[in-house]
Amino acid sequence: MKILIIGGNGTIGKPVVAHFKEQNEVLIAGRSSGDITVDIANSNSISKMFQKIGNVDAIICIAGEAKWANFNELEEEDYHIGLNSKLMGQVNLVRIGQNYLNTGGSITLSTGILADDPVVKTTSAAMVNGGIHSFVMAVALEIENNIRVNVVSSGMVEDAYEKYRDYFPGHNPIPMKKVINGYVRSVNGKGNGEIIRIYD
Template sequence: MRILVVGASGTIGKEIVKTLEPDHEIIRASRNGEDVQVDISSLDSIKKMYEQVGKIDAVVNAAGGAKFSKLTDMTPDIYNVGIESKLKGQVNLVLYGLNYMNDNGSFTLTTGIMMDDPIREGAAIAMANGGVKYFVKAAAIEMPRGIRINSVSPTIMEESWEALGDYFQGFKPAPAREAALLYKKSVLGLQTGKNYEMY
């Protein structure tokens, strides 16, 4: 299979590449552009990426930014980071990727534990994650040509614990390599409209 991994240079993205590349052709996309450059908050950047990459069998996205913020300090500028990147960016990867996706291909997006298990200063992120989850659920019933769509909802990663662990009191961190297995399950399995939860 020819698989485009967006966010390939990130914590989870690197493990997705390691998990899939022994048996598949992997195209690595990120802001720094190991194979191709993309900023998923930019529609023009997404379009340019697909033009460069051409036809594919799967898109796996592990990119998307959002900001922690106390609710009392939250502003449209703060929550819009998650809306523009994590939510709209992933939706646009699907909408503009359909014309490049081969029949019976798949999209795998990323949500996250905060939408189901809220933490302090996580409302803006939870909102973006929830939007992605329910886009996937609804879009699955309309996907053309046998194309599937799923999302993966990781917990806090061991690799991110030092930087973010204070937000996740009482949570059990998991290694990114375990998260990568859920992305593999989405790409190589048969289910659609599912949010694979790592918790």
């Protein structure tokens, strides 16, 4: 398969790329590095990326940002960071990317445990993650050409434990192998409209 991985140079992206490269052709897209650059917060940038690379068999997005801050410190524009990047960025990847997927292809988005189990300072991020979950379940009912759309929602991964552990007291770090398997399940399985939760 020819697989496009957006965010393939990140903490989760690198091991996911390494796994899929074993038996597939993998293209890495990132905001500042990779085989091709893309800003998912800009739909024109997404369109230009697909025009350059052409058709693929699978799209995986492990990218998107949202503002972390106390609720009373968040201004309206702070919410738009997550809305424009992680939410609409991934929505636009589906909206535009479906036209560059071979029949029977798949699109895998990424969220996280905050959608179901938020912690402090994550009002914006949790809201965005929950929105993506609802979007995936709904779009799966309508998307054509036997295309499947799923989302992988992981807890705090082991590789990010030192950086984020103070935000997630008592949470069990998720082994990267489990996270990789979530993406494998989405790409190689037959599920559609699934929220693949990896929380424990």
